[in-house]
Amino acid sequence: MSPEQHTIAVIGAGKMGETLLSGLLRAGWPASGLIATVRRAERGEYLQTRYGIRVLPNEEAVREAHVIVIAVKPQDASTLLADLGPRVPQGKLVVSICAGLPTSFFEKRLPEGTPVVRVMSNTPALVDQAMSAISAGSHARAEHLALTEEMLRPLGKTVRVPESQQDAVTALSGSGPAYFYYLVEAMTDAGILLGLPRQVAHELIVQAALGAAVMLRESGEHPVTLREAVTSPGGTTISAIRELERHRVRAAVLDAIEAARDRAREIAAQVD
Numbered sequence: 001m002s003p004e005q006h007t008i009a010v011i012g013a014g015k016m017g018e019t020l021l022s023g024l025l026r027a028g029w030p031a032s033g034l035i036a037t038v039r040r041a042e043r044g045e046y047l048q049t050r051y052g053i054r055v056l057p058n059e060e061a062v063r064e065a066h067v068i069v070i071a072v073k074p075q076d077a078s079t080l081l082a083d084l085g086p087r088v089p090q091g092k093l094v095v096s097i098c099a100g101l102p103t104s105f106f107e108k109r110l111p112e113g114t115p116v117v118r119v120m121s122n123t124p125a126l127v128d129q130a131m132s133a134i135s136a137g138s139h140a141r142a143e144h145l146a147l148t149e150e151m152l153r154p155l156g157k158t159v160r161v162p163e164s165q166q167d168a169v170t171a172l173s174g175s176g177p178a179y180f181y182y183l184v185e186a187m188t189d190a191g192i193l194l195g196l197p198r199q200v201a202h203e204l205i206v207q208a209a210l211g212a213a214v215m216l217r218e219s220g221e222h223p224v225t226l227r228e229a230v231t232s233p234g235g236t237t238i239s240a241i242r243e244l245e246r247h248r249v250r251a252a253v254l255d256a257i258e259a260a261r262d263r264a265r266e267i268a269a270q271v272d
């Protein structure tokens with residue numbers, strides 16, 4: 001996707017929208033090829049000053065852009081599209097990053113035949129380590145998926161999934177970073193319990209998490225193999241694992257992620 005051919009407008013440039021815009025700029029996208037829309041004037045001033053991008057009203061943004069990224073909260077999407085949907089010029093690619101909303105939700109509210117691609121990304125996009133999963137709506141063709149992948153490439157990894165799997169993806173990798181942060185918090189507290197200074201405990205855990213993540217990605221080994229390599233017979237690790245099993249942590253993780261998937265479905269049902 002060359003910047004000369006494609007201007008991207010992010011409709012509702014909040015946390016995720018800003019993350020996408022900043023990633024594109026880091027990858028060398030010219031600020032002149034990026035547009036943001038906002039609800040609050042101060043937010044617009046901030047984006048304009050910090051990134052040198054254009055901030056336009058929604059209607060102007062969709063007229064000018066080639067790719068329109070919908071980045072509002074799912075609960076705000078109906079109101080936004082009731083007004084803006086019919087004004088989106090025919091043939092533009094609409095990319096939604098809204099959790100839970102199916103491509104059919106957008107297709108109903110956009111001119112007939114509008115190609116829609118659904119994306120679920122995550123906040124590590126801020127450090128170019130996103131996991132984004134994309135699915136085509138009924139009018140999106142290979143070229144639209146390729147264009148979306150190109151737009152997301154600077155932010156991290158991208159996979160294609162059938163749309164029926166998007167709520168599961170949302171529960172797993174969309175929300176996933178929050179589960180790891182939660183674990184880091186809990187492990188840091190454990191360090192405090194054992195008498196370590198908070199800062200030291202934090203540093204130990206962050207480096208252990210990073211090391212484990214790099215080993216998972218680069219060794220290609222199954223997590224069980226990697227865990228077994230840490231777990232000495234009669235040693236310390238197995239004592240901890242016994243407690244995790246006794247507290248049914250695995251079952252809690254399964255229930256938690258299923259609850260997140262169900263919530264994604266509920267959000268979609270509420271706005272449909």
Ligand SMILES: NC(=O)C1=CN([C@@H]2O[C@H](COP(=O)(O)OP(=O)(O)OC[C@H]3O[C@@H](n4cnc5c(N)ncnc54)[C@H](O)[C@@H]3O)[C@@H](O)[C@H]2O)C=CC1
Nearest residue numbers: 012014015016038039071072073074076080097098099121
């Ligand atoms: N935060 C996360 O980790 C992830 C969020 N998402 C999805 O990304 C989307 C955005 O989430 P966040 O960035 O966290 O929310 P956010 O609340 O930070 O950003 C949404 C922005 O849209 C603006 N907005 C709302 N209605 C508007 C309108 N009519 N015109 C112009 N601007 C409007 C709001 O003022 C706000 O700044 C959501 O749909 C969420 O489901 C997806 C993956 C991860």
Ligand SMILES: O=C(O)[C@@H]1CCC=N1
Nearest residue numbers: 099170171174175176
């Ligand atoms: O919590 C949420 O609804 C959003 C979607 C995935 C991550 N954050």
